[in-house]
Amino acid sequence: MYNLMILRSFPDKKYSIAVVGFGPEDSHFVIETRYHYGVDKYEIGTGFGEFVGGTVESAGQGWCCTREPGKTAGGSTKVFAFVLDPDGYSTELFDSRQSSEPLRQIALRVTDIDPAIKFYQR
Incomplete structure (x- = not known):
């Protein structure tokens, strides 16, 4: 369901x-x-x-970061980053524990x- x-x-x-x-x-x-x-x-x-x-820790491992790891505006506890794949598509990485x-x-x-x-x- x-x-x-x-x-x-x-x-x-x-x-x-x-x-x-x-x-x-x-x-x-x-x-x-x-x-x-x-x-x-x-x-x-x-x-x-x-x-x-993925995981936010992988953002600094050779990926093209368009948003460095950090929390969202407004006080959310979610930590995330954005990187681009080789074709330019956005991938959001986050703290995935x-x-x-x-x-x-x-x-x-x-x-x-x-x-x-x-x-x-x-």
Whole structure:
């Protein structure tokens, strides 16, 4: 049975997300759908957000860091970093002591979050 986390909105950052998976996102693989306010179209290949996996400790080991390891703004305890793969796709690395899953999340950009939620629930 899938698990849908309640839609979370970030009006100050102009996006909303919904997460579909088989358990909590901190310990299970999930798909995150992300709607950026006002975006009504993505070209093939531009709707991919990032992979989420690995460990933050690997950020300094030859990866091209686009965000050095640190906590999120607003006091979250989550420590993460962003690196680019050889093709320029973003990968979020995080402190993954809570799970042994090597890949925990794929983030997809969507133009309408409600049909995306229904699609991934099926």
